[in-house]
Amino acid sequence: MRTSTSRAVQFAESFGGPGNLVLREVPVPEAGPGQVRVRVTAAGLNPMDWFMTSDDATAARFGLSLPGGFGNDYAGVVDEVGDGVGDLFKVGDRVFGSAFSRSVADYVVVDAPGHLGKGGDVHRTPDGLDDRTAAVLSIAGSTAAAALAVVKPGPTDTLLIGAAGGGVGVFAVQLARLAGARVVGTGSATSADALRALGAEPVVYGEGLADRLPDGITAAMDLHGAETIAAARELGVPDSRMTTIATVVEGIEPANGANAEPGAIEEIARLAAEGQLRVPIAARFPVDQIRAAVELQSARHVHGKVVIDL
Template sequence: MKEPSVGTPAISGRAVQFEQFGGPEALSVREVPVPQAGPGQLRVRVTAAGLNPMDWFMTSDAQTAARFGLSLPCGFGTDYAGVVDQVGDGVSDFVPGDRVFGGALSRAVADYVVVDDMGTIVAGGEVHRTPDGVDDRTAATLTIAGRTAAAALAVVTPRAGETVLIGGAAGGVGVFAVQLARLAGARVIGTGSPSSADALRALGAEPVVYGDGLVDRVHALAPAGVNAVMDLHGTDTAQAARELGVPDERITTIAAQLDGITPANGATAPEGALGEIADLAAAGRLRVPIASTFPIEQIRTAVELQAARHVHGKIVIDLQQGRPRDQ
């Protein structure tokens, strides 16, 4: 097993854990032994962890957690970015010092995470090289939201010259979906609160307020009609899409299901989609608005803000803050 080439190996680190499932009030920051990389694994010193709605949804109660294979004591968070600091036997693609990002189901908000060299988010965790030009905070937002947005686009296949309606466009997945649809050449109308209008315009979308009267407001913006719809919040936008005459095969949801409409999630993203998104970010063609960053000690506040679902962009936990110098 190869050890880091510099620094004094830490024997303990911080990790966010649940001792009982529940809301933000059940989260605690604990000192835990630093995990060791076994054969086919590598250890990452985490610098940033991005939050997603799925993080608090799947740990909200024991029954939901069991559906995702989680049991107590349980960690928290899935998206991470950082630096490889230990590799196990049989790992040849990574060396200590490599910048990486990826996903490790419900254990990413920690100073250290061990992932499989050839794993998946659910089974062992996954790892990818962080491209030059992408900072760690941005890299820590890409995996779940980027893949989910790519999966939604793969269902509705926006084309150049078409008009796409995106519900919840200012949220964590929305910021990716808007930009990917625009890169495909589509016109994008995005639903949000009045306070999100400027954020949506900055992404390239035309804002429209969600809620009662949405169909009329969208029709006023696009009298020729809407071609495809992605509902990234619930089902209200998908139901409006039907009223607007959009065929079911060009409507998708990510947070709820409707009969006859194909749902999307990160697991159904096209192969290679995450790498393409990372490359777009590196090239400056896709940007990720970071709404707020918090130190790990403020995890409850961060999750409360994220769970309110009114954030314009992504929330990131900065693991560099408060880390001892020898880590």
Template sequence: MIAPRAGAGQLRVRVTAAGLNPMDWFMTSDAGTAARFGLSLPAGFGTDYAGVVDQVGDGVAGFAVGERVYGAALSRAVADFVVIDAAGTATSGGDIHHTPDGLDDRTAATLAIAGSTAAAALAVIGAGAGDTVLLGGAAGGVGVFALQLARRAGARVIGTGSPASFDFLRNLGAEPVAYGEGLAERVREVAPSGITAAADLYGTEAALTARELGVPDARITAIAALIDGITAANGANAAPGALDEIARLVAAKELRVPIAASFPVEQIRDAVEVQAGRHVHGKVVIDL
């Protein structure tokens, strides 16, 4: 196979690791879903990547061959090389960031989609000191970032998950409650004074429960569903610099990124099956 080349305004990255997200298999599950992301099937796979710049096109400043980088390239990150537009975005041309010292490539490859989505979700609901926040799907890839960022902002976090995830959630600073029928009553038991904000990082259950508990729509968000009256959170809308700040915090060991499993690229089918099970505690990574 001939490696792609970086054109003007582009960089070529030799990929060393690619992080998986639920959106990866959603996008490649059927033609209609792919089309909503601007893709046609068959397509590549994976969006989060980390690696080393090995070619710099004309007109690109700020990056040099040999520098470690990470970022997002929609549905093409699981590859030996990925070509990124220096001025691109995750969904158009790819985006690229310098990897801070102290941050290994496997961890850097988990940051782009989950980190930016978590930051965007917390910005929508304005989580901060004095808040009690309900996070749906708190043990998932986005949840581990949102949980810790909310705690750093001074909020109390109640996270939904399966009983098997409870110790994991407690270790990250959340108070766990089981998802499913009766969630509102379980949240009332844990927080008798009520909750003030919610981010549903899985579906609609946590968002609708927050409504039931009296949280105004302006302080509720969801990332994987559209609910009338509730603002959806999208990583593309994260504040400038939010992802770089998350990378800095992870490198400084002020945020943890639990990696649930890693697989060599030859076992990508197994990795996708683990990710698609939707019960992963943390992130799944492909090593290239």
């Protein structure tokens, strides 16, 4: 007999840090017309999860209200299909995607196929890709694809990626290498081995970055702030070959995962399933340890993705 309640991680009384997160019993949501309900098996964490919910004012800017959910990336199995979905999805399909600030829950309801920038989306999980890996693809993979679409790296390029060891950088480095580019990635001294494993040449970030970079940088992506852009400008990289994802810099076209080209995330999932793209999972936590998971992820020292098991 199906239960009428399920678990969801929420901010019950106020937004804020991980100490404000609680695991609550909530009604099981129902799929409406054009929607599917997914029984979530794993949810992936991203910096935007805790940034959007860091305080009440920030949450309000993103249209969030209490009680508010948490997390964006998920993977699982379709267990209910609403009217009008047709042949797009059926009960039992393995799927992954994004559910805006509500993915860390037993169930999510999303439009089918939906849109990452409009509340959530859903995609078929390819054979050969496990749920934990699928659960970390949507936000970071789409953002990396959108950033690469701005700078368009190729075999004649040396691409500088700032914060290359972060969640988006893991994808950006490998996708740029698959496109034939040489990649130089900035990070902490302790991230050097992880960056080399991805295919990047590591350089320590910080003051004097331009002096530590090799000759021949032709394009740049800053995945954290603006330091990488400033260094690339010192080296003469044109603004048209640079992008940011977290900071607005005058003259630089920003990238947003919601604007990734159609089919980009499906291609990333295919590459991961075929072993052409490595997705490092740094840590896994059961859902009742959500606070510890967010504390680890938000410290920004983890090399790889953090996954919540449901």
